[in-house]
Amino acid sequence: MTAGFDQLRQAAEEQWESLTASDTPVITVGTATCGRSAGALDTLDVLRGELAGRDLECRFVEVGCLGPCYAEPLVTVSLPGAATVCFESVNIKAARKIAAYVAGGELPEELAFATIGPDSIPGIPDLMDTPVMKGQVRRVLRNCGVIDPGDIRHSLARGAYSGLQRALELDRDARIEELDRSGLRGRGGAGFPVSRKWKFCIDAPGDTRYIICNADEGDPGAFMNRSLLEGDPHALLEGMIIAGLTIGAAEGFIYCRAEYPLALGRLAVAIEQAEQAGFLGPDALGPGRPFRIKVKEGAGAFVCGEETALIASLEGHRGMPRPRPPFPAVSGLWGCPTVINNVETLASVALIFQHGAAWYAEYGTERSKGTKTFALVGNVKRPGLVEVPLGTTLREMIFDIGGGVSSGHRFKAVQTGGPSGGCLPEDKLDIPVDYESLQEAGTIMGSGGIVVMDERTCMVDFARFFLDFAADESCGKCGPCRLGTRQLLRILEDITQGKGSPSDLELLEGLSHNVMRGSLCGLGATAPNPVLTTLRYFRDEYVAHIEGRTCPALACRDYIAFEIDGENCTGCTACALLCPVDGIAGAKEELHAINAAVCIKCGVCSDTCTFDAVQTVGVSP
Amino acid sequence: MATTNLGPVLSAFERRPESLIPLLQSVQESLGYLPPDVLGTVARHARVPRSRVYGVASFYSQFRFNPVGRHRVAVCRGTACHVGGARFILEQLERTLEILEGQTTEDMEYSLETVACIGCCGLAPCISVNDEVSAKLTPMKVRKQFKKARK
Ligand SMILES: Cc1cc2nc3c(=O)[nH]c(=O)nc-3n(C[C@H](O)[C@H](O)[C@H](O)COP(=O)(O)O)c2cc1C
Ligand code: SF4
Ligand code: SF4
Ligand code: FES
Ligand code: FES
Numbered sequence: 001m002t003a004g005f006d007q008l009r010q011a012a013e014e015q016w017e018s019l020t021a022s023d024t025p026v027i028t029v030g031t032a033t034c035g036r037s038a039g040a041l042d043t044l045d046v047l048r049g050e051l052a053g054r055d056l057e058c059r060f061v062e063v064g065c066l067g068p069c070y071a072e073p074l075v076t077v078s079l080p081g082a083a084t085v086c087f088e089s090v091n092i093k094a095a096r097k098i099a100a101y102v103a104g105g106e107l108p109e110e111l112a113f114a115t116i117g118p119d120s121i122p123g124i125p126d127l128m129d130t131p132v133m134k135g136q137v138r139r140v141l142r143n144c145g146v147i148d149p150g151d152i153r154h155s156l157a158r159g160a161y162s163g164l165q166r167a168l169e170l171d172r173d174a175r176i177e178e179l180d181r182s183g184l185r186g187r188g189g190a191g192f193p194v195s196r197k198w199k200f201c202i203d204a205p206g207d208t209r210y211i212i213c214n215a216d217e218g219d220p221g222a223f224m225n226r227s228l229l230e231g232d233p234h235a236l237l238e239g240m241i242i243a244g245l246t247i248g249a250a251e252g253f254i255y256c257r258a259e260y261p262l263a264l265g266r267l268a269v270a271i272e273q274a275e276q277a278g279f280l281g282p283d284a285l286g287p288g289r290p291f292r293i294k295v296k297e298g299a300g301a302f303v304c305g306e307e308t309a310l311i312a313s314l315e316g317h318r319g320m321p322r323p324r325p326p327f328p329a330v331s332g333l334w335g336c337p338t339v340i341n342n343v344e345t346l347a348s349v350a351l352i353f354q355h356g357a358a359w360y361a362e363y364g365t366e367r368s369k370g371t372k373t374f375a376l377v378g379n380v381k382r383p384g385l386v387e388v389p390l391g392t393t394l395r396e397m398i399f400d401i402g403g404g405v406s407s408g409h410r411f412k413a414v415q416t417g418g419p420s421g422g423c424l425p426e427d428k429l430d431i432p433v434d435y436e437s438l439q440e441a442g443t444i445m446g447s448g449g450i451v452v453m454d455e456r457t458c459m460v461d462f463a464r465f466f467l468d469f470a471a472d473e474s475c476g477k478c479g480p481c482r483l484g485t486r487q488l489l490r491i492l493e494d495i496t497q498g499k500g501s502p503s504d505l506e507l508l509e510g511l512s513h514n515v516m517r518g519s520l521c522g523l524g525a526t527a528p529n530p531v532l533t534t535l536r537y538f539r540d541e542y543v544a545h546i547e548g549r550t551c552p553a554l555a556c557r558d559y560i561a562f563e564i565d566g567e568n569c570t571g572c573t574a575c576a577l578l579c580p581v582d583g584i585a586g587a588k589e590e591l592h593a594i595n596a597a598v599c600i601k602c603g604v605c606s607d608t609c610t611f612d613a614v615q616t617v618g619v620s621p
Numbered sequence: 622m623a624t625t626n627l628g629p630v631l632s633a634f635e636r637r638p639e640s641l642i643p644l645l646q647s648v649q650e651s652l653g654y655l656p657p658d659v660l661g662t663v664a665r666h667a668r669v670p671r672s673r674v675y676g677v678a679s680f681y682s683q684f685r686f687n688p689v690g691r692h693r694v695a696v697c698r699g700t701a702c703h704v705g706g707a708r709f710i711l712e713q714l715e716r717t718l719e720i721l722e723g724q725t726t727e728d729m730e731y732s733l734e735t736v737a738c739i740g741c742c743g744l745a746p747c748i749s750v751n752d753e754v755s756a757k758l759t760p761m762k763v764r765k766q767f768k769k770a771r772k
Binding site for chain 2: 226261
């Protein structure tokens with residue numbers, strides 16, 4: 001396959017060049033799931049429609065997501081001889097203005113977010129100088145939002161599969177050595193060194209081996225893997241092929257959650273194109289050495305992200321974990337030695353072979369090398385997908401890149417690691433994000449979810465939320481997990497409903513430790529983390545609920561009431577019309593009042609009132 | 622009966638136990654849910670006991686044993702959406718569609734369910750209707766969106 005590679009790549013480069021140095025306008029629209037939900041397909045339609053009628057040849061490219069979710073839909077325009085401009089929040093009206101610009105009109109500067117590439121325009125920053133991009137190092141994400149994920153030539157022109165070519169020239173020990181020097185650790189949660197996992201698998205006896213990519217992305221609130229699958233699927237395929245080559249597997253499986261239909265579609269296209277190009281198929285790893293990849297859809301069970309449960313699911317069983325050892329590297333799919341790695345881990349493998357271990361290890365800390373993608377969400381001004389060197393502090397991520405807390409409220413807490421992680425308060429924001437530092441603080445890096453919360457989030461309710469999730473998702477195999485998470489949930493529900501008692505805190509702690517100790521898999525072993533960290537850092541909120549009979553965040557329904565403020569109410573009647581229980585009375589242009597006896601605290605009135613007249617007040621349950 | 626036209630769906634899969642989940646996914650895709658009599662057909666095709674089919678189908682939240690509406694409205698209950706007020710979205714939908722989570726309207730137009738995460742967390746809170754995602758919602762927005770549709 002190597003012989004043809006240079007030709008393939010050259011053709012791809014020529015095609016890419018024809019796009020980047022095009023003598024006709026090139027327009028890209030980010031149409032990943034996130035862009036679509038913000039209306040990108042309508043934007044694309046309008047652009048196409050507006051430009052169709054003119055005597056102008058335009059090229060449209062659908063790309064993945066660049067990362068700044070808050071600015072979606074994103075559109076870039078490259079006119080011949082002008083700087084490439086990236087426009088933000090391109091709704092239909094904005095799309096019309098941009099179409100006019102493409103057709104020779106003036107640049108709608110107010111819509112411009114940044115310029116991309118060497119040319120600049122006064123008054124518009126370069127993309128990498130914008131606050132949201134400045135602290136970032138885009139390596140894993142370098143192609144996302146830039147290339148058409150449905151066209152393998154774009155990937156090839158930007159280096160895809162050159163890592164595989166290099167890996168093919170090295171022997172197995174040299175490949176493991178390269179990985180080892182890169183310091184790459186698993187990006188799916190536990191941070192296990194990749195070279196060691198692969199080595200275990202190589203050393204295990206057996207004739208058939210498998211590589212599995214974990215694309216289950218179970219952390220609810222994280223989407224790093226989705227963006228990568230939708231924006232640059234070949235990065236993952238290349239990493240998997242290198243893994244197959246190194247551990248001696250002829251078959252690989254991608255276990256992808258069914259909730260990602262677009263990602264599944266793009267993977268199918270990418271696999272087909274990789275087969276046509278010969279990167280997959282009967283001679284993928286050399287003459288007569290086949291390698292194939294199959295995609296399996298998950299069926300909506302969080303626990304199937306756990307490696308042994310994932311294997312059970314692939315084999316057609318209920319996704320229940322089993323004790324380890326034996327580890328999958330020794331006995332995995334159908335009892336064969338199997339390596340399971342996360343999407344981002346495998347994409348990083350491809351990068352390491354493309355650019356070398358030293359290049360990869362340039363960034364990061366002593367024990368956590370390289371860059372990592374994070375999904376920065378919650379009450380933050382600029383939510384999005386970011387990639388930073390490991391060791392960057394939470395403060396830099398939240399305040400410099402994320403722009404701080406949205407809506408003028410005060411920062412309260414940040415949660416990392418999803419349902420297995422924990423919440424940290426403001427005074428922990430300066431810890432560097434690496435595997436060990438986060439663990440010391442009581443949380444974990446997990447797969448990269450970072451949820452920012454302002455003072456309106458109740459930490460007891462937040463712990464309740466995660467325990468609700470864990471109790472729901474427990475597979476039921478272990479008593480302490482199945483029953484303990486339910487019990488923890490019940491106690492937390494009691495506290496948030498005004499029925500907590502002072503002994504609850506000790507009970508929560510004791511029970512948490514028992515659940516952690518008595519659970520077979522990581523789900524149960526980490527499920528109490530949200531409880532323990534909120535007890536550690538936000539204990540006063542628990543005490544306020546139980547003893548003070550108040551919810552300081554004014555979030556728990558049984559601790560609040562809605563009232564209409566006589567100063568601000570204009571008597572517009574909007575709230576009264578919408579109140580689902582007819583609980584608001586008042587004549588037109590007169591002060592309205594809420595009948596507390598029937599109010600179900602749905603919040604519709606406060607959401608509706610444009611005069612800020614509906615106030616949330618604390619009451620004792 | 623539904624089972625009569627399952628032939629082409631089934632024959633796309635090898636008759637082996639590990640085909641079970643993809644088989645169920647494919648059957649559900651074509652029928653919208655898993656009617657009781659189909660489980661036996663699937664069991665025979667995958668060469669596993671019927672009890673295992675039921676055990677597997679009931680384990681995974683993707684599988685349904687009841688028909689769903691033409692519009693499947695799924696409210697995200699993930700972390701970002703929770704922080705963004707997802708429960709208010711769900712409650713508003715329950716009121717507007719006049720059904721509770723897990724139910725389908727009598728005219729079979731709408732079903733209301735929750736989903737762990739749609740992957741659009743940066744634009745929370747989100748819902749999806751069949752596979753189309755709407756983001757940055759408020760109770761008011763969903764009320765408008767579905768009130769129109771209910772008329
Ligand atoms: C309950 C549970 C859920 C998990 N979910 C995921 C997941 O969604 N994605 C993932 O990559 N790893 C997940 N993991 C971690 C995997 O078990 C495994 O460690 C990982 O896929 C290994 O890949 P890595 O070494 O490349 O990180 C989960 C673990 C547990 C215990
Ligand atoms: S710890 Fe919980 S999820 Fe894990 S195997 Fe036990 S019961 Fe199942
Ligand atoms: S919506 Fe606001 S201003 Fe209008 S009647 Fe209600 S409380 Fe008064
Ligand atoms: S821009 Fe795509 S994930 Fe946000
Ligand atoms: S948390 Fe709702 S889309 Fe992810």
